[in-house]
Amino acid sequence: MNEEKQPPVISESSDGVQLRGEWTTPYLKQLQKISKNNTRHQVNHIAIAQLDPNGSRVLLELIGNEPSAWPEGLTKEQRGLLELVREKVGPVPAQQESVNLLAALGQQVFRVIRHGRELLEFAGQLSALVFSLIRHPRQLKIKMLLDVLQRDGLNAVPIIALLAFLLGAVIAFQGGLQLATYGANIFVVELISLIMLRELAPLICAIIVAGRSGSAFAAQLATMQMNQEVLALKSLGQDPFAWLVLPKLLGLMIVMPLLTVLSMLTGIGGGMFVAMVQLDLSPVEFIQRFGAVVDPIHFWVGLIKAPVFALIIVNVGCMQGLLAKGGAEAVGHRTTRSVVQSIFLVIIVDALFSILFAQLGW
Amino acid sequence: MMEEHKVIVELKQIATRFGDNIVHEKLDLKILEGERVALVGGSGTGKSVLLSEIAMLREPDSGEIELFGEPITQMSGRELLAQRQKIGMMFQQGALFSSLTVLENIMLPIREHQHISGSLLKDLAMLKLRLTGLPEHAAHLYPQSLSGGMLKRAAVSRALALDPPLLLLDEPTAGLDPAGAAAFDDMLLELHAALNLTLILVTHDLDSIWTVTNQVAFLGERRVLMKQPIEKMVKDTHPVIEAYFANERAKRAIRQELI
Numbered sequence: 141m142n143e144e145k146q147p148p149v150i151s152e153s154s155d156g157v158q159l160r161g162e163w164t165t166p167y168l169k170q171l172q173k174i175s176k177n178n179t180r181h182q183v184n185h186i187a188i189a190q191l192d193p194n195g196s197r198v199l200l201e202l203i204g205n206e207p208s209a210w211p212e213g214l215t216k217e218q219r220g221l222l223e224l225v226r227e228k229v230g231p232v233p234a235q236q237e238s239v240n241l242l243a244a245l246g247q248q249v250f251r252v253i254r255h256g257r258e259l260l261e262f263a264g265q266l267s268a269l270v271f272s273l274i275r276h277p278r279q280l281k282i283k284m285l286l287d288v289l290q291r292d293g294l295n296a297v298p299i300i301a302l303l304a305f306l307l308g309a310v311i312a313f314q315g316g317l318q319l320a321t322y323g324a325n326i327f328v329v330e331l332i333s334l335i336m337l338r339e340l341a342p343l344i345c346a347i348i349v350a351g352r353s354g355s356a357f358a359a360q361l362a363t364m365q366m367n368q369e370v371l372a373l374k375s376l377g378q379d380p381f382a383w384l385v386l387p388k389l390l391g392l393m394i395v396m397p398l399l400t401v402l403s404m405l406t407g408i409g410g411g412m413f414v415a416m417v418q419l420d421l422s423p424v425e426f427i428q429r430f431g432a433v434v435d436p437i438h439f440w441v442g443l444i445k446a447p448v449f450a451l452i453i454v455n456v457g458c459m460q461g462l463l464a465k466g467g468a469e470a471v472g473h474r475t476t477r478s479v480v481q482s483i484f485l486v487i488i489v490d491a492l493f494s495i496l497f498a499q500l501g502w
Numbered sequence: 503m504m505e506e507h508k509v510i511v512e513l514k515q516i517a518t519r520f521g522d523n524i525v526h527e528k529l530d531l532k533i534l535e536g537e538r539v540a541l542v543g544g545s546g547t548g549k550s551v552l553l554s555e556i557a558m559l560r561e562p563d564s565g566e567i568e569l570f571g572e573p574i575t576q577m578s579g580r581e582l583l584a585q586r587q588k589i590g591m592m593f594q595q596g597a598l599f600s601s602l603t604v605l606e607n608i609m610l611p612i613r614e615h616q617h618i619s620g621s622l623l624k625d626l627a628m629l630k631l632r633l634t635g636l637p638e639h640a641a642h643l644y645p646q647s648l649s650g651g652m653l654k655r656a657a658v659s660r661a662l663a664l665d666p667p668l669l670l671l672d673e674p675t676a677g678l679d680p681a682g683a684a685a686f687d688d689m690l691l692e693l694h695a696a697l698n699l700t701l702i703l704v705t706h707d708l709d710s711i712w713t714v715t716n717q718v719a720f721l722g723e724r725r726v727l728m729k730q731p732i733e734k735m736v737k738d739t740h741p742v743i744e745a746y747f748a749n750e751r752a753k754r755a756i757r758q759e760l761i
């Protein structure tokens with residue numbers, strides 16, 4: 141196989157225009173140039189060494205689609221190939237037209253509405269399932285629940301503890317600077333305790349869990365959906381929700397309050413540390429003051445949010461996963477959406493909680 | 503006959519191992535231009551692995567592979583690239599890129615290797631699409647929305663994008679209904695005749711073997727036990743081969759009587 145490579149050429153001599161060389165895919169660029177520059181020429185003779193379908197397509201542009209008008213010199217096989225290609229070339233079919241701006245806006249609105257409905261439907265299915273679970277507790281897949289407790293609870297402890305500690309320290313530091321100018325160092329206890337207990341501990345916890353676990357739920361379910369594993373479960377007479385969603389829901393409902401308490405403690409610990417270093421407030425003083433001025437209601441206000449956030453994260457993550465259609469790309473897309481949406485909803489709900497508690501005077 | 507055809511693929515003393523699992527040992531195989539070869543053998547005998555070695559997608563642990571008369575072990579990166587363009591591979595699951603439409607899938611290899619105008623590019627891709635018998639409207643569909651049969655045809659279209667002289671197919675008719683499989687086989691035969699292809703297919707489908715291929719290479723005992731036409735293969739008395747075709751022979755005999 142050491143034959144010379146022969147680039148395609150078009151040449152003019154006394155007996156007319158001649159084509160030679162290899163009319164094959166590796167020379168497509170040259171071929172296209174030849175065909176573009178010589179549309180007017182009448183080809184009189186062909187002595188092509190090699191021809192393949194891609195080359196034939198370009199050759200047809202030069203010699204036309206009419207077999208009887210094709211110049212001589214084609215081998216039988218080349219003629220056969222040309223005839224086949226002539227038959228098979230065709231234009232790209234028109235694509236669906238793009239809709240106008242107004243229609244696109246309408247579609248978008250409908251999509252948002254539909255999406256909200258889906259989310260509600262999904263939450264409804266979930267609650268129905270929880271009720272049926274109360275009646276038939278054996279539906280619960282204990283092993284999967286334990287998995288969730290470990291993976292999404294226990295394994296998240298270090299990162300949540302660290303971040304809450306740092307957050308508490310940063311707030312105490314910034315707040316302490318201001319308070320120190322008034323000589324009101326001791327108020328750092330109220331500052332850090334109220335912020336951490338009521339707002340930041342549940343929030344940071346929910347954000348980390350949404351990023352860590354919500355995305356994993358979405359990716360897992362989307363992949364299973366794509367592999368038709370969800371359908372397989374159904375076909376085996378199993379309720380996919382009971383296998384895939386319920387353990388996650390119960391697991392996070394259990395784990396989120398615990399993690400929230402953890403981040404409250406480490407967050408206040410961070411504040412206490414900074415108070416000691418920067419504001420000369422000893423831990424003993426800090427704790428005495430804490431006991432004296434911080435009402436336990438603030439703890440409950442923070443804690444009550446945790447299961448609600450858990451519900452949001454599981455609901456969004458699992459729903460996004462189960463809605464996945466298409467290929468590998470959809471998995472990534474759904475995962476991203478699950479994180480963005482659950483953090484978005486968590487913050488909205490947190491704001492609603494604030495309003496509610498303000499009304500209640502808590 | 504041996505002399506007038508070029509050797510397209512030659513495997514010499516190939517060995518493949520996965521840890522302790524020896525898949526091939528001292529495997530020899532020669533495939534000539536224009537042949538339609540079926541690679542058959544029991545499950546796990548290394549057919550898919552051998553196919554990917556021929557496609558230069560993985561290297562054997564030892565031994566030599568000659569493609570189009572040149573040993574690939576001594577090739578530079580650029581030569582390997584050129585060689586790879588002469589081989590089309592259809593994967594078992596199609597392996598079409600799910601984020602691209604069928605047309606874009608077919609255009610991708612051409613666009614990456616040839617700097618040609620967009621209209622010609624689309625034209626060539628449409629040509630490939632219609633060569634494999636896909637309906638035109640499939641051009642703008644995504645792989646997820648194709649049926650199994652269309653998916654396989656689309657995969658062949660992409661494999662043919664650069665007009666390779668050698669086409670490798672891994673279980674092309676697996677998962678198709680009998681009529682769909684027969685239609686696919688006919689398409690392969692047509693392509694073979696029209697495009698001057700050499701075909702190597704891994705298959706368990708005995709109907710495909712009878713209709714499409716003119717040579718059968720039987721993998722067993724870690725090597726190619728035999729390469730011969732199917733008519734001879736089913737009469738072979740090697741115990742492994744005999745066991746593989748045991749049912750088939752009975753079926754054929756019954757069918758012959760019915761006709």
Ligand SMILES: Nc1ncnc2c1ncn2[C@@H]1O[C@H](COP(=O)(O)OP(=O)(O)OP(=O)(O)O)[C@@H](O)[C@H]1O
Pocket residue numbers: 520523525544545546547548549550551552
């Ligand atoms: N990536 C890998 N790692 C480890 N072992 C592998 C790998 N790929 C294949 N094998 C092993 O190599 C052997 C041959 O596999 P191969 O997929 O080629 O079989 P096959 O003949 O195609 O079987 P089938 O007909 O079932 O598709 C098997 O024993 C398999 O376990």
Ligand SMILES: [Mg+2]
Pocket residue numbers: 549550551
């Ligand atoms: Mg295989």
